[in-house]
Amino acid sequence: MVLQEVLVAGKWRNSKNPVGTFNTINPAAKTELPESYPVSSLEEVLEVIEAGKKAADIMRSISPGKIADFLDKFAENIEARTEELVKLANIETALPKEPRLRSSELPRTIDQLHQAASAARERSWCHAVIDTKSNIHSMYGALGGPVVVFGPNNFPFAFNSVAGGDFAAAIAAGNPVIAKANPGHAGTTKILAEAALEAVISSGLPESTVQLIYRTKPDVGLQLVSHPFIGATGFTGGRAGGLKLKEAADKAGKPIYLEMSSVNPIFILPGALNERLDAIAAELYGSCSLGAGQFCTNPGLLIIEKNTGGENFIHTLAKLFGENKPGTLLSSSGPKNIADAIEVLTKAGAEVVVGGKEAEGSGYAFSNTLLKVPGEVFIKNPALLQTEAFGTVSLIITAKNVDQMVEIAKHFEGNLTGCIYSHTGGKDDPAYGKIEPVLRAKVGRLLNDKTPTGVAVVSSMNHGGPYPATGHPGFTAVGIPASMMRFAALHCYDNVRPHRLPEELRAKNPTGKMWRLIDGEWTQKNI
């Protein structure tokens, strides 16, 4: 059996003494793909860490401009391999080529890399603060060790451990990356790593700036994120795995940023339903079924008032869920995981309105499923009734009145997003005023009259939220430059001689455009 090569210390090579192998699958055909990948040994992981640490040491003396050049070049290399990437990602994930992979996710990924390049080049992200009287200077800088990135299965490009948001942010902040591929799309990740290595070489970055392994035994993963040489870890994936990594990293005092789970509650207030029931139902169905429901921001909880409007809404939405064919799931474990989650929900008091079983067909699929539960039942069993089902599965909570909606919101765990649909004329404003303060504290991104599934890559975005949606409410995984702050340390220079300061802290503004806080005033000027 020929195993695919790993990327270690700037070289593609056979994995040394792999402790296992695995194949990727084609979820649309339920077949195994021919390529086999190694499970890396602890020894290999330690080699990767050593090489990453060396790269981190060298990167400190490499100019941000050069790092930006790498990111731009990498983005171009990806673009040049569009057809190859789209083809393989489609086979490995069953996500549609159009519009999803080719016209949406890949351009977004390329754009993210260019945005990260611009931020690195412009340098305002590092938040330079200079107090001339005390001769103290500070800025955010690289962590001094490589960043480990674990990518999720649901975005083969935009959140890939090579090329995705965490990767772009970590590199732009001056850190090398150790990528742990998502085994679901190992082949796609390998192509991206090839494109990255070419850009590493052509832009003159340290050879170990980007390294790639595909899989490790779980305990080796724990050793990886807690190793003394590691700068930090970015993880996007399921809660169980994320919490184990968090425990190991926390114990070692290593920063870890996790995006783990979210049911993204949506309140649809009575005035809104009365005004535009059909439009809202159609919009929500679209959001719930996007990517076969396998979005971090998928609306898993819908809260409505128990009245005629509410009944009509359930009826309309159930029709959409029932009439439409479910999308193909990302992996062979998808249907079972969804069935398990639905079992938890129903045992906790929810009732299946439509769907609820594995779908027939050539690929892995599960019927679009809508459940409902009365507000008072939810309040009695909120933990189980917030179980995430990773697919087109939503639970409608029917609340007696607005006060019960507030009570429901008080029982939410931390989420990435929360939304309130309300009457355009203001009829729902009193209810909004009661619900919003509770919901605000539970979510990273609060929406009005809009589904949460589109995560715009803009500076104001927050793709984060309170635990257990993530591990810390102050950081975002999307939105540059804010996402870079996860992979930076605060570096203060006290009485350090001027020629020894980093360029960003010297008298002359190094880019002429960089914003710095000098003696309490934000300015682009020199001192």
Add this chain to the structure above:
Amino acid sequence: MVLQEVLVAGKWRNSKNPVGTFNTINPAAKTELPESYPVSSLEEVLEVIEAGKKAADIMRSISPGKIADFLDKFAENIEARTEELVKLANIETALPKEPRLRSSELPRTIDQLHQAASAARERSWCHAVIDTKSNIHSMYGALGGPVVVFGPNNFPFAFNSVAGGDFAAAIAAGNPVIAKANPGHAGTTKILAEAALEAVISSGLPESTVQLIYRTKPDVGLQLVSHPFIGATGFTGGRAGGLKLKEAADKAGKPIYLEMSSVNPIFILPGALNERLDAIAAELYGSCSLGAGQFCTNPGLLIIEKNTGGENFIHTLAKLFGENKPGTLLSSSGPKNIADAIEVLTKAGAEVVVGGKEAEGSGYAFSNTLLKVPGEVFIKNPALLQTEAFGTVSLIITAKNVDQMVEIAKHFEGNLTGCIYSHTGGKDDPAYGKIEPVLRAKVGRLLNDKTPTGVAVVSSMNHGGPYPATGHPGFTAVGIPASMMRFAALHCYDNVRPHRLPEELRAKNPTGKMWRLIDGEWTQKNI
């Protein structure tokens, strides 16, 4: 026995069913003070948490200006009680009234509160980002739950759980505070809490904005920092206690910011010693003995080259350590803790040059102690040889050459500060160039030719550093507004109707002075 009252939900009252009592001591006289304080029960702590959560909910609708007024008023109240505070703090801690308590620490504390007030009033700290095209807005806001503050024993004012840096930062960011007094200066803390409550009332903040308990059983402390209603915790103190709290908070997904331990290495390069040995020795002795050596930034490790200059330096510094009388320690456990740390150091290979035993006299004291160890011994046993002795105790590491200095630096744990003294003419620049990159990654604040014990309260300060100096390398406990970021969550508003946005994110700049990132440009303008 009359117990001192706790401050719960805006009322001074007797502790309910305390689970123990304790008295403060006068360390200069080795006597117990007459005041007794309660150890709060879990029931009482839960009551405090409930009240704190209510205050957090109310504070969201209170204007930053009102919060700023509270901070200013509180600072004024403290100033008005200067004599009383200085007198009691001196009795409880043995820190000198002049210049330390009256002319240095108290003015600094008052200044910190005013700085926090200015930051809250001006609002730039919240980092408002507006993308008009996508109609997405974001800013940092309060956590939605109270912040717990554990104060250390060594700064009865400036790091007090009421009035200190964590307190000021948490309140300025819009959070109520649950203060856990340091039992060493419970009386001083009570006066500060009285002054705080008066300011809470006169400025119209929620009654539970500031609450005070003195002590809990250890397991109740763990429940406090991990309670679902808690926003975050700020802790300054010893490593053992800090790590236990960290474990509990981490497990619950609650942010915790710790300042735990640091030996603050100082490299004194050969050219510098050759040039100004006596001046450096005098400066270092001053820094090492400041506050009887009980500073977080106390220089515990001095690294020199093993040569004639180095020998002379040891001789000169040992003379200063030996000739001067040690200061009084903060607590009865001080001498024992120092003796224990010295035993660890000597067992690990260090040799006592001068001092090494408890000092005679009326107060708790330990002789100024200088130790030395060869570089190769340090490298073999770095963990034990970085044991912190909380007093005037420093370990000199004699390095064979500059390369060994670099090797020594590679073995450092994370520290708050690190310093390099070098020749003013540049003779040490090659050595500096080798050591600095390694040291930079290990410390929060890097100094040149300056002792680390003065922590200026300026925006560029970083009183933080990599683990185990703190729990996260990206945050600082001193320096406004950066210190406020620890107690804030990132709040994004996506398509939220304009009248529902917080003032900071509306078209009109609410202060006219607040800096906002609007469509990629930092500006003070309206939209």
